[in-house]
Amino acid sequence: MRKVLKNGYGVLAIVALSMAVVLAIVFLVALIVGGGAGTTLSEFGGTLAEWSIYIAALAMVPGLIYVYVTREHSLTSRKKEPAVES
Known part of the structure; x- marks a missing residue:
């Protein structure tokens, strides 16, 4: 269950981050293009x-x-126990 939760969080976080990057590019292009096309992109x-x-x-x-x-x-804040070497 822990692995599923960790992977689910990771996938959703990567998707959200990727969408934010695309969003930044869209707004940058909208700023450069301007006018009606820029408005539509915005x-x-x-x-x-x-x-x-x-x-x-x-x-x-x-x-x-x-x-x-x-x-x-x-x-x-708990200390982690050191790993035991075998």
């Missing part, structure tokens, strides 16, 4: 931004479940 960028936010929020679900299942996160 409107498409707004729609893309909404979807990116939804996917990023959805990515938080498996991430939070993973934190509760494993009972540790990146800010855990």
Whole structure:
């Protein structure tokens, strides 16, 4: 279950990040093109931004479940036991 949660979070986070990169490119092209075409691209960028936010929020679900299942996160203050060498 932990692996599924971790992979699910990873995939959704990568998709959201990729959409953000595409969004930045769309807005940059819209700024360069300008006029009616730029407006159309900006409107498409707004729609893309909404979807990116939804996917990023959805990515938080498996991430939070993973934190509760494993009972540790990146800010855990417990010391980890050193690995035993064999």
